[in-house]
Amino acid sequence: MTIDKTVASADEAVADITDGASLAVGGFGLSGVPIVLIDALSRGSATDLHVASNNCGTDGWGLGILLEQHRIARVVASYIGENKEFGRQYLAGELEVELTPQGTLAERLRAAGSGIPAFYTPAGVGTWVADGEMPWRYAADGSVAVTSPPKEVREFDVDGQRVPFVLELSLVCDFGLVRAAKGDRHGNLVFHRSARNFNPLAAMAGRTTIAEVEELVEPGEIDPDDVHVPGIFVHRVVELTGEQITTKHIEKRTTRENS
Incomplete structure (x- = not known):
């Protein structure tokens, strides 16, 4: 039997994400963010979303898009900076935020995918x-x-x-949203350098995990030793277009004069 987990479009892949769903979202800053899946969500109607992610994008990009639409009700994150709207909604009482140490957040997601209900740190x-007494909502x-x-x-x-x-x-979520550099039709994923970040953990934590991939290959073309996330954790795969692949933002562009 052939297992083909590819889905025709991001809109189709996220169509069953409904009001109140919890999402584990990969990325760190703007590196490795599943922006195409997030954009698809922004075109839908799902609201009151509960998000677990290292941060919540930046203003107008990544999860920041859903924030500006007031579609997110709660965030578990380790970092608020670089997103003024995130901070504003939190302090204004429009958003519940559970701040957690970055390593603890990573382990809560990993534990979820490993069948470990809790751990000591x-x-x-x-x-x-x-x-x-940590302020969750103002x-x-x-x-x-x-x-x-x-x-x-x-x-x-x-x-x-x-x-x-x-x-x-542990932090089990209804859906995991991730972005990979390469994936096959069975859902095996490979990430590129720093874009690996929280993506494998988010993939593990989702009951249903959706991966957008920059390069789709046939099963067997990825060396098993190179697989970062095995297909057992991934349920849907969306192949990106050339334009979607190259549309990436940089948080802080730093340049220097040539010497």
């Missing part, structure tokens, strides 16, 4: 991350409306000393 011990008057609950803290023996660790839950 030293990151955040002794802070609002563990003790609670009220319109600037007061804190919703705070994070306290988390379980437990001590373990580390090099002969009792060290506290905080319990973190």
Whole structure:
């Protein structure tokens, strides 16, 4: 039996993402962001989305597009900077934000794909991350409306000393949205250098994972040793056009004079 996971268009691939769906979205800054799938979502009607991603794009690009449309209700992220609208909505009480250490976010996504419901980490011990009172949502008057609950803290023996660790839950999402440099029809994916970032983790965390790929190849053309995400984690593959491949933004363009 041939398994062909390719879908004709991004719009078709995201058509069953409905109101209130949770999304694990790959990318770091603007590197490796599944912008074509996000654009397709922006043309649809799904709202009240819950997003888990390192950051939320920039103003007018990436997840920032959905933010500007007020389609995102909650974000789990490690970083707010580079997006003024993200910060504005958070402080104005229009958006719930769960800030989490970057490594913890990565492990919560990886654990979700590995069937691990929770894990202990030293990151955040002794802070609002563990003790609670992290502002998740502000009220319109600037007061804190919703705070994070306290988390379980437990001590373990580390090099002969009792060290506290905080319990973190895995982050299973309804959908994973990722961008890969290469993929085959079975869903095996390869990422290019820094664009790998959170993409493999987002792919693992989604119950249904959709990958946009810059180069679509036939099964067997990718050396198994080169596969970053095996097709078992991927359910739909969208081949990008030449224009979609080359349409990429740079957060901060830095140049210098030739010497």
